[in-house]
Amino acid sequence: MSHGPITDATDTLRARLTGRVVTPGDPDYDTLRTIVYGGVDRRPALIARVADVADVRTVIATARRTGLPLAVRCGGHSAAGHSSVAGGIVLDVRELRMxxxxxxxxxxxxxxxxxxxxxxxxxxxxxxxxxxxxxxxxxxxxxxxxxxxxxxxxxxxxxxxxxxxxxxxxxxxxxxxxxxxxxxxxxxxxxxxxxxxxxxxxxxxxxxxLPVVTGGMLLLPATAATIEGFMAAAAAAPDEVSTIANVMSCPPMPFVPAELHDRPVILAMICAAAPEAVATDMLAPFRALAVPITDMLAEMPVTGMYPPEDPDYHPLAVARTMFLDHVDRALGQRIVDAIEASDAPMRVVQLRALGGAMARVAVDATAFAHRDSEVMANVASFYVGEDDRPRRQAWVDELAAALHQTDDGAYVNFLTDDGPARIRQAYPGATFDRLVELKRRYDPTNLFRSTEVIPTGV
Ligand SMILES: Cc1cc2nc3c(=O)[nH]c(=O)nc-3n(C[C@H](O)[C@H](O)[C@H](O)COP(=O)(O)OP(=O)(O)OC[C@H]3O[C@@H](n4cnc5c(N)ncnc54)[C@H](O)[C@@H]3O)c2cc1C
Incomplete structure (x- = not known):
């Protein structure tokens, strides 16, 4: 990228924005360009910290005029790194805090x-x-x-x-x-x-x-039977109950006996949208699956469901998003075997039982077309450095292929840099056709291409 357009864009935006323009010389450039996933280290030409709608318009016009690539950044969690762009403009909305x-x-x-x-x-x-x-x-x-x-x-x-x-x-x-x-x-x-x-x-x-929920973490041993039982209980639960079952190598949490560290566990996050007096019966089937290793289910404000986070945590991970029709004992055993066979720092199959209110919205009512899917799964492995990555990716690919049933869908927000075929899976059938038509109408030159791009065909 020549410096002409970069200088042009920097000067223009410095002169016109109410918000800040941050460039490689600035002390907070590295902090502001960092996104959540550790594998992405892009150096944008500038970061435009927009302060209002007028700033957003100015940044868009400048990106178009200079031809510099544009990325839009909010919380920075894109697994594909779409919220940063090497040599281009990052339109950073984090100051839009009304x-x-x-x-x-x-x-x-x-x-x-x-x-x-x-x-x-x-x-x-x-x-x-x-x-x-x-x-x-x-x-x-x-x-x-x-x-x-x-x-x-x-x-x-x-x-x-x-x-x-x-x-x-x-x-x-x-x-x-x-x-x-x-x-x-x-x-x-x-x-x-x-x-x-x-x-x-x-x-x-x-x-x-919703003044309170009853939930939190329930840690269970992972066996074929507990995995099958957990997902059956999750599917049979009333709509109040949503669950995320992380079948994974047990993290070295201080309250878990050391002999269980790295062993397969179900680290379940369960949320019953009800006070404890009502929720206890809803949660009983999960607690009955095995003697819990840790049971932290309790009444709390909904904010209590969010675990504390370390802002300096930037994991290196490979992952594959998919949907499953059902989770039976054989599938549970396949997951346990895979977790036992790997020595990655962390490996996980996350299982989210869907249904309930989400499934009562028509499939074509929005561009999210997976309303009928039963279980959202995410197969993921951490890796240590680039040399380690291929075998961890192979583990993910192999396990995802083994778990695949009939649902070919993918959840766009969990896609990694998987390419156009997977984006097509995120938007099956008529959803894709309608999105293509609307992309042509609203973004015919594909300005917004640092994302899971809907092709314009031009
Ligand atoms: C640790 C972790 C946990 C997660 N858990 C869940 C979960 O439980 N459920 C779930 O559904 N998803 C989950 N996700 C996925 C998450 O929803 C997506 O990665 C999402 O895109 C992140 O949004 P962001 O604003 O933080 O990311 P960014 O990386 O800032 O943005 C991602 C992309 O979204 C677009 N974008 C963001 N803001 C705007 C905007 N204002 N205008 C236009 N485009 C914009 C851009 O294309 C951008 O590239 C999780 C991700 C991580 C890393």
Whole structure:
């Protein structure tokens, strides 16, 4: 990349933005360019810390005029590293932190610079909630645009099922307020279609009253029988109960006996959207599967579901997202065998029972088309350095192939840099065709290409 466009873009943005322009010489450049996954080390030409919608328009216009590649960054959790771009412009929305909670109407306008944890903490003060995922530091930008599967998925649906409206700046610099009645095609596309259609600057969410949940971590030994039993209990549970079963090598947690470290366990995160007096019966089938190694299930505000995080943690991981039809004993045994056969620092098959409220929305109502899928799975392995990566990737690929049943889908928010065929699997059938048409309409030059790109065909 020649320095002409970079100098041009830097000078233009320094002169015109209300927010900051950060370049390689700045002391916080490295901090600000760092994203969550450790394997991605890109050096953007500049980071534009936009302060408002006008700034977003200016950055988009500058990227178009200079031809510099553009990436949009919110919480920085993209496993493919899409929120950074070498030699290009990172449009960083983290300073878009407006928040307006209407307690009476049970809605909130939220700037897309907020994280899931920040928004959850703010609404929880009013006993209200919108569901996100399992991690507080994930940005509401990325998780919402891709769908959002978390601790309330069976109770209230995906995050997008509570998205009422969004303000989006499109590739031609237009600021569109989109909802079910205004630009409904765009509203359909941004509910699952990711960052393809514009920069979302704020979202309006529906909030649900939920003063407390009963949940947390339940650690069980992982055997073919407990895995099968856990997923059967999760499928049979009332909609209040959403679960994430991490069948994994046991982390060296201080409260777990040392002889169990690195052994296969089910590290389950369970959330019953109910007070303890009601939830105890709902949780009993999980507790009955085996003598728990650790049982931390308790009544708490929903914020308690987010474990503490280390901001300096940047894991090296390979992963594959997929959906399963069912989890039986043979599949459970296959997972246990694979975890025992690997010596990676951490290896995991994450199983999320779906259904409930999420499945009651029509498949074609949004661009997230996996409403009928039964179980979301993510096969992942940590690795240590590039030399270690190929065999960990082989472990993931082999196990994912062995677990595959009939559901060919993929969840866009868990894709790694898997290529166009996998993006096609994230958007099956008519969903893909409609997204292509809308990408052509809203981003014909593919400005927003640092994402899971919907092809424009041009
Ligand atoms: C530790 C971890 C746990 C996770 N847990 C869950 C989970 O439980 N449930 C779940 O559903 N997902 C989960 N995810 C996946 C997560 O939802 C996606 O990685 C999501 O894209 C991250 O959003 P972000 O804003 O943090 O990431 P970023 O990397 O900042 O953004 C990812 C992409 O989203 C787009 N984007 C972000 N903000 C905007 C915006 N304002 N306007 C336009 N485009 C934008 C861009 O294309 C960008 O490249 C998890 C990821 C990690 C790393």
């Amino acid at each position: 928040l307006d909670i209407d307690v009476r109407a049970r809605t909130a306008w939220a700037g897309t610079g907020l994280t899931a944890g920040e928004l959850t903490a703010a609404t929880a003060e009013h006993g209200l909630v919108v569901g996100f995922g399992d991690t507080a530091s994930v940005g509401i930008g990325g998780i919402t645009l891709g769908g959002g599967v978390g601790y309330l998925v069976r109770r209230f649906g995906l995050t997008i099922d509570d998205l009422l409206a969004a303000e989006v700046v499109t590739a031609d610099g237009e600021v569109l307020m989109t909802d079910a009645d205004h630009h409904p095609d765009l509203f359909w596309a941004i509910r699952g279609g990711g960052g393809n259609f514009g920069v979302a600057t704020r979202f309006r969410y529906r909030l649900h009253p």
